[in-house]
Amino acid sequence: MPRTEDVALTEEMVRKIVREEIVSAFRKDPAAKRACLIASKGTLDWAYPPLILATAAAAAGLETAIFFTFYGLNIIHKDFERRLMVSPVANPAMPMPVPMPDLITAMPGMQTMATSMMKSMFRKKGVATIRELLDVARESQVRLIACQMTMDVFGYAQSDFIDGVEFGGAAAFLSDARKSHVTLFV
Amino acid sequence: MPRTEDVALTEEMVRKIVREEIVSAFRKDPAAKRACLIASKGTLDWAYPPLILATAAAAAGLETAIFFTFYGLNIIHKDFERRLMVSPVANPAMPMPVPMPDLITAMPGMQTMATSMMKSMFRKKGVATIRELLDVARESQVRLIACQMTMDVFGYAQSDFIDGVEFGGAAAFLSDARKSHVTLFV
Amino acid sequence: MPRTEDVALTEEMVRKIVREEIVSAFRKDPAAKRACLIASKGTLDWAYPPLILATAAAAAGLETAIFFTFYGLNIIHKDFERRLMVSPVANPAMPMPVPMPDLITAMPGMQTMATSMMKSMFRKKGVATIRELLDVARESQVRLIACQMTMDVFGYAQSDFIDGVEFGGAAAFLSDARKSHVTLFV
Numbered sequence: 001m002p003r004t005e006d007v008a009l010t011e012e013m014v015r016k017i018v019r020e021e022i023v024s025a026f027r028k029d030p031a032a033k034r035a036c037l038i039a040s041k042g043t044l045d046w047a048y049p050p051l052i053l054a055t056a057a058a059a060a061g062l063e064t065a066i067f068f069t070f071y072g073l074n075i076i077h078k079d080f081e082r083r084l085m086v087s088p089v090a091n092p093a094m095p096m097p098v099p100m101p102d103l104i105t106a107m108p109g110m111q112t113m114a115t116s117m118m119k120s121m122f123r124k125k126g127v128a129t130i131r132e133l134l135d136v137a138r139e140s141q142v143r144l145i146a147c148q149m150t151m152d153v154f155g156y157a158q159s160d161f162i163d164g165v166e167f168g169g170a171a172a173f174l175s176d177a178r179k180s181h182v183t184l185f186v
Numbered sequence: 187m188p189r190t191e192d193v194a195l196t197e198e199m200v201r202k203i204v205r206e207e208i209v210s211a212f213r214k215d216p217a218a219k220r221a222c223l224i225a226s227k228g229t230l231d232w233a234y235p236p237l238i239l240a241t242a243a244a245a246a247g248l249e250t251a252i253f254f255t256f257y258g259l260n261i262i263h264k265d266f267e268r269r270l271m272v273s274p275v276a277n278p279a280m281p282m283p284v285p286m287p288d289l290i291t292a293m294p295g296m297q298t299m300a301t302s303m304m305k306s307m308f309r310k311k312g313v314a315t316i317r318e319l320l321d322v323a324r325e326s327q328v329r330l331i332a333c334q335m336t337m338d339v340f341g342y343a344q345s346d347f348i349d350g351v352e353f354g355g356a357a358a359f360l361s362d363a364r365k366s367h368v369t370l371f372v
Numbered sequence: 373m374p375r376t377e378d379v380a381l382t383e384e385m386v387r388k389i390v391r392e393e394i395v396s397a398f399r400k401d402p403a404a405k406r407a408c409l410i411a412s413k414g415t416l417d418w419a420y421p422p423l424i425l426a427t428a429a430a431a432a433g434l435e436t437a438i439f440f441t442f443y444g445l446n447i448i449h450k451d452f453e454r455r456l457m458v459s460p461v462a463n464p465a466m467p468m469p470v471p472m473p474d475l476i477t478a479m480p481g482m483q484t485m486a487t488s489m490m491k492s493m494f495r496k497k498g499v500a501t502i503r504e505l506l507d508v509a510r511e512s513q514v515r516l517i518a519c520q521m522t523m524d525v526f527g528y529a530q531s532d533f534i535d536g537v538e539f540g541g542a543a544a545f546l547s548d549a550r551k552s553h554v555t556l557f558v
Contacts, residue, residue: 008194008380194380
């Protein structure tokens with residue numbers, strides 16, 4: 001027989017307990033502890049957002065993965081420093097020393113100039129380099145996953161990529177992403 | 187009066203049950219069973235990611251929808267095979283037989299060349315065509331939704347699109363996306 | 373002693389109540405009431421999607437924030453009307469009066485022409501201007517957050533931005549995004 005303090009709980013009392021527990025459970029929603037990013041672009045400017053967001057997510061305690069696909073494979077290629085260029089063409093939003101029509105920005109050498117300009121702007125402002133961000137990412141357990149299908153299409157071998165890269169497909173990405181609130185296609 | 191085996195549950199016992207049920211409920215979080223993608227770009231290369239991700243999501247058992255908007259309407263246009271081109275300009279990450287400045291990649295005919303090159307690379311590697319991916323998507327119940335607002339802006343009629351396309355607005359997209367973990371803007 | 377109607381609940385009865393409450397709780401999942409967008413592009417065409425999606429999300433009752441970073445800072449710059457241009461180069465999906473090779477679309481003046489053309493298309497179809505969308509966003513409590521790191525890199529001051537803009541970093545974005553189902557990188 002229940003003791004006095006163990007009075008049988010009514011349905012109403014149980015529902016109250018349940019609601020309390022649920023509010024607290026949603027605060028600890030496991031999907032709030034995971035971030036899954038796709039890096040699909042292979043230029044210097046678009047290499048920054050996935051690496052900055054992923055390292056910030058890891059710093060905030062999220063289990064984080066970046067899935068590199070299509071042109072994004074450039075970012076984790078061993079030769080990324082030479083491969084990651086920036087094109088001023090067709091980007092009227094890119095800050096240039098003087099405004100230039102695309103016919104000028106398309107001239108030979110302009111891509112190299114725009115790339116140096118961006119690297120120097122970033123360096124002067126103390127922004128980490130791509131190399132540094134890749135190092136921070138790996139040190140903070142951000143998983144770097146190369147998309148096998150696009151590796152095949154573009155003719156890359158596993159040995160073309162920096163150390164620590166894993167290999168997987170869209171299915172692997174989705175099995176993580178479906179459990180993550182933060183899912184971003186960059 | 188409760189029988190012996192029906193001893194009144196204490197609050198502590200109820201909380202234990204609740205926590206067990208919640209852990210199991212989060213494993214079956216309905217948001218983990220839905221994927222909502224936006225396809226906003228209208229080139230051959232950017233037609234692939236939303237279709238590959240959506241068909242992979244459907245194969246993994248997710249209720250999946252792609253919302254086609256802006257240039258992305260090209261992908262579900264009846265004439266998508268002629269419309270989906272790829273531009274080598276301003277994409278220093280695009281693999282080309284030889285490196286070319288944008289002034290060359292901007293020459294008449296280069297877009298057609300880049301498009302053929304990409305189609306042939308994809309065919310040689312056994313990657314599905316856009317037509318095949320659209321077929322797989324529809325067979326696997328991926329919902330293809332054309333954005334009505336941008337249809338109006340760009341002057342498209344409902345009859346311009348392939349069979350099976352639905353029509354809706356940003357509100358329709360959001361009413362699904364707010365219940366989905368996987369939400370990607372391509 | 374429990375009264376007759378207060379018969380002690382069995383574990384089975386409690387589990388049934390819990391499951392009912394959980395189903396109802398997932399319908400009110402707080403993550404389904406939040407949308408966090410990143411606007412990273414600084415052209416007229418790509419200014420539309422984040423503003424349209426964010427104002428639609430706010431209209432649907434979601435707590436909504438847009439994080440403006442990289443070229444996307446253009447959208448909330450005081451001088452956004454002059455800064456937001458559209459480039460026809462390298463966008464074979466852009467509707468043009470006649471098809472043009474990139475060598476032509478790259479000519480001086482074509483960017484201005486393409487920008488006017490898009491503005492006039494949008495106006496004719498009754499689509500809101502960027503100014504109107506920014507007003508609606510602020511009236512409907514969409515938070516507009518400028519990325520401090522890229523502000524520093526591109527040399528922007530807080531006074532360069534329209535009224536109502538907040539300032540924050542990737543960590544601020546993630547602390548909201550991890551609690552949101554809708555997370556989109558535009």
